[in-house]
Amino acid sequence: xxxxxxxxxxxxxxxxxxxxxxxxxxxxxxxxxxxxxxxxxxxxxxxxxxxxxxxxxxxxxxxxxxxxxxxxxxxxxxxxxxxxxxxxxxxxxxxxxxxxxxxxxxxxxxxxxxxxxxxxxxxxxxxxxxxxxxxxxxxxxxxxxxxxxxxxxxxxxxxxxxxxxxxxxxxxxxxxxxxxxxxxxxxxxxxxxxxxxxxxxxxxxxxxxxxxxxxxxxxxxxxxxxxxxxxxxxxxxxxxxxxxxxxxxxxxxxxxxxxxx
Numbered sequence: 001x002x003x004x005x006x007x008x009x010x011x012x013x014x015x016x017x018x019x020x021x022x023x024x025x026x027x028x029x030x031x032x033x034x035x036x037x038x039x040x041x042x043x044x045x046x047x048x049x050x051x052x053x054x055x056x057x058x059x060x061x062x063x064x065x066x067x068x069x070x071x072x073x074x075x076x077x078x079x080x081x082x083x084x085x086x087x088x089x090x091x092x093x094x095x096x097x098x099x100x101x102x103x104x105x106x107x108x109x110x111x112x113x114x115x116x117x118x119x120x121x122x123x124x125x126x127x128x129x130x131x132x133x134x135x136x137x138x139x140x141x142x143x144x145x146x147x148x149x150x151x152x153x154x155x156x157x158x159x160x161x162x163x164x165x166x167x168x169x170x171x172x173x174x175x176x177x178x179x180x181x182x183x184x185x186x187x188x189x190x191x192x193x194x195x196x197x198x199x200x201x202x203x204x205x206x207x208x209x210x211x212x213x214x215x216x217x218x219x220x221x222x223x224x225x226x227x228x229x230x231x232x233x234x235x236x237x238x239x240x241x242x243x244x245x246x247x248x249x250x251x252x253x254x255x256x257x258x259x260x261x
Contacts, residue, residue: 002029002065004164004197005050009059012045012221019045021221022059027214029163032190032198034208034229037218038242043201044084046218047168050199051082064163081157081165081196085172088153093142097133098124100141100152104159127155131185147178151185165189165198171207183209187253205233210253217241 005027012020020042027033035043048054049061052073061068064079081104090109091100102116102124103109128134131151136144144152150170157165170186171179189195190211202208208215208229215232217224218241225237235248238257245260 003027003062004029004064005199006062007049007056007059008061010049010056010061011058012042012049012054013057018221020049020056023218023221023223025216025223025226027164027197027199029197030193031214032195032212033200033214033216034212035199035201035216035218036203036205036233036238036241037224038203040220041218041241042221043218044168045221047082047084047166047199047201050164051080051166052076078160079163081160081162082168083150083153083157083166083170084168088149091141093140095141096137097128097139097141097144097152098137101127101156101159104156123159123161124155127158128152131155145178146173147182150174150178150182154186154189162196165196167198167200169201169203171202171204179207183207183254187211205238205248205255205257208255219243 003026005025007023007025010020010023011018023046035046037043045054049056050063052063052068055068063076066076102120105120125134125137128137131154133148133151136148141149141152154170171182174182187209190198190209212229214227215229216226217232217237224241225232233248233255235246238248239246246257247260248255248257
């Protein structure tokens with residue numbers, strides 16, 4: 001089993017502060033990771049390095065077998081699927097949903113002069129169907145609900161058949177029904193053996209879909225715990241991570257955490 005991510009003592013410093021502090025982490029092909037931690041823990045920064053959008057200040061980060069700083073990241077990025085709030089903000093409200101998805105084949109945001117083949121259209125429609133939104137292909141992005149936008153972005157992230165899928169808080173901003181529906185969909189992706197290695201970032205254990213195999217807990221840029229999900233998501237580890245006494249339960253493939261008195 002090959003490794004898609006290898007971080008060795010990765011540190012990222014901005015304005016004298018460590019956003020990440022000596023993070024060592026390995027993600028193997030076929031694994032599905034969740035990264036948890038409070039606000040400011042460094043989760044999004046970690047994902048941005050994995051997406052090749054940032055480089056470490058020190059330490060080494062290898063993505064898909066290539067060492068950052070010694071590779072052309074523009075050759076790597078088409079092999080990585082990414083969803084972030086920042087990407088959503090770049091999508092024009094007038095963009096057709098179908099174009100939001102298929103422009104990922106060229107690694108661009110927004111339709112311009114590029115042309116698409118039948119295979120591109122078939123791939124985009126297949127993904128929209130898989131995400132349950134094929135009926136929205138002819139709608140504009142600006143008319144979608146928040147949940148529909150999230151699903152469109154995930155379809156886009158998978159358009160290029162990536163080797164690594166990075167999801168930054170995909171359930172953020174959704175109501176209970178929207179969250180549960182999306183978590184179920186993500187569980188289908190995570191349990192599909194043909195899906196790429198996946199890293200999902202969230203604040204909430206309730207948003208962890210079925211099929212997640214590994215977990216990392218971050219606090220103040222440092223790794224609190226990392227490893228197989230059942231061994232990592234303990235009451236002791238989560239309490240240390242969030243600075244609060246917590247109880248943890250795992251039932252029917254889903255996790256929950258509550259403060260203890």
